[in-house]
Amino acid sequence: MNLKYLYNILCVLAVSLAATSCHDSDSTGEPDPPVPTRPSDSVHRTVLVYMLADNSLGTWSNDLSDLNEMLSAAATGALNGGRLIVYHSRPGTDSGKAPQLLEVTADGIETIKTYPDDPSIYSVDADRMSQVIDEVKALAPADDYGLVLWSHANGWMETSMSRSFGDDRRYTMKISSLAKALDGKDFSFIYFDCCSMASVEVMWELRHAAPVIVASGIELPADGMPYDLTLPYLFASGDPDVVGAAATTFDHYDSMIGSARTCAMTAVNTSAMQALADASGDIFAGVTEFDPSLSSVQPYFRSAVRTYMYDFEDYIERLNPTPAQIRAWRDALADAVVYKANTPSLFNLVDIDRYCGLGSYVILDSREISAFNYNEREWYRDVVSRSPLLATDNP
Incomplete structure (x- = not known):
C-alpha cells in the first residue's frame, strides 16, 4: 500500500490540536467517564465511521489523516446538517488507549464516550459492533443512517491467518459475523473503506444489510477514501449519493501517476442480487x-x-x-452493479484488463x-x- 508518511505526521498534529477533547485515560489507568448523552433533535442523516485502526494503518497514522480530512469537510459545511460519528479503535488498546466514540463537527472533534479499558474486548466482535451501532442511533437520531467500515479487509476469505473484514490487534471478523452484526440495523448504505470487499460472495452474504454497498475489488492505497471530497455526497439532501462518493474516490486515484494510479470501485444494488x-x-x-x-x-x-x-x-x-x-x-x-470503474493496473504490477465490478473465487x-x-x-x-x-x- 502507498504511504504518505510525512503527510500523516502533519495530520497527527492537526487532529491533536483540533480534537482537544480527544485524550487518553488519566494516570490511574481508568478511562474517562462517558459524557452524558445530551438531548438531540433528529437530523436528516447520521453516518457512522467504524474505524478499526489498532493495526498497521494506525501505526502509519492513516486514521488521524482521515480524521483530519473529515474535519476539513465539516468545516466547509459538508455535513449539511447531519451528524458524523466515528467509533475509533485506536492504536494502543493493550496499553490503555481504549476505543472512543467521537463526533466530528465544524468546530472540532468531541469525545462522546470512552469505552471501558478492557483489552479482552475486540472491536471485530459482532456484539461490540452491534452495541456501538445501537448507541449511535440513540445518541444521534436521524431519518437515515449510513455506515462506513474502515480497516484492513480480505474479501470472503476466512482462516485464522486472514481477515474477511477488520483487524483489531490481529483479530479479525468473519463475513458471516459481520452479517450478523448488521442484521436489522437499517442502514441506507454501507461503504467499505478497505481493500477487496467487492466480491459476489461478500455481496450475497450482506444482501440484506443495506440497499447499496460500495466496495473495491482490489487493494486500495492506504490513504483510502478522500473524506474531504466524498462527505458532501454521503450527506447530500434527499438520498445519499453513494455512487458519487465512489466515483469521486476513483477519480481521485485515477488522476495520479505511476503506481499511485491504483483503484477499482464498485457500487452494488443489493435488491438485484437474487x-x-x-x-x-x-x-x-x-x-x-x-x-x-x-x-x-x-x-x-x-x-x-x-x-x-x-x-x-x-x-x-x-x-x-x-x-x-x-x-x-x-x-x-x-x-x-450500478457503478464500476478501474485503473489500468494494480500498483503497476497486475494489468486489470477486465473489471465487471465483482470478484469471485x-x-x-x-x-x-x-x-x-x-x-x-x-x-x-x-x-x-x-x-x-x-x-x-x-x-
Whole structure:
C-alpha cells in the first residue's frame, strides 16, 4: 500500500490540536467517564465511521489523516446538517488507549464516550459492533443512517491467518459475523473503506444489510477514501449519493501517476442480487467439467497479497453458458452493479484488463471448495454447489 508518511505526521498534529477533547485515560489507568448523552433533535442523516485502526494503518497514522480530512469537510459545511460519528479503535488498546466514540463537527472533534479499558474486548466482535451501532442511533437520531467500515479487509476469505473484514490487534471478523452484526440495523448504505470487499460472495452474504454497498475489488492505497471530497455526497439532501462518493474516490486515484494510479470501485444494488444468484445458479447447474481455461481468469490481486478474487464475468463466460443463459446473466449483472470503474493496473504490477465490478473465487478442482472455508459461504451453498461436480460436497 502507498504511504504518505510525512503527510500523516502533519495530520497527527492537526487532529491533536483540533480534537482537544480527544485524550487518553488519566494516570490511574481508568478511562474517562462517558459524557452524558445530551438531548438531540433528529437530523436528516447520521453516518457512522467504524474505524478499526489498532493495526498497521494506525501505526502509519492513516486514521488521524482521515480524521483530519473529515474535519476539513465539516468545516466547509459538508455535513449539511447531519451528524458524523466515528467509533475509533485506536492504536494502543493493550496499553490503555481504549476505543472512543467521537463526533466530528465544524468546530472540532468531541469525545462522546470512552469505552471501558478492557483489552479482552475486540472491536471485530459482532456484539461490540452491534452495541456501538445501537448507541449511535440513540445518541444521534436521524431519518437515515449510513455506515462506513474502515480497516484492513480480505474479501470472503476466512482462516485464522486472514481477515474477511477488520483487524483489531490481529483479530479479525468473519463475513458471516459481520452479517450478523448488521442484521436489522437499517442502514441506507454501507461503504467499505478497505481493500477487496467487492466480491459476489461478500455481496450475497450482506444482501440484506443495506440497499447499496460500495466496495473495491482490489487493494486500495492506504490513504483510502478522500473524506474531504466524498462527505458532501454521503450527506447530500434527499438520498445519499453513494455512487458519487465512489466515483469521486476513483477519480481521485485515477488522476495520479505511476503506481499511485491504483483503484477499482464498485457500487452494488443489493435488491438485484437474487436475480444474479438465480442466473448464476442456472449456469453452474450445467457445469460438468472444469475447463482448463479457468486458470487464466483475470485476477484482482498480486502475488504478495493473495485474495483469490477473479473477475466474475470472465469466470462465468468460461463455464460455457448457453447464449440465452449469458444474456440473462449479463442483464442481472447490469442491474446489480450500478457503478464500476478501474485503473489500468494494480500498483503497476497486475494489468486489470477486465473489471465487471465483482470478484469471485474460481474453483479449478472439487478439492478446492474447502480452501479458506469457501464451502461455508452462502454463495457456495446457494449457487456454486448446483454444479453436478460439487453438489455431493455441499455441506
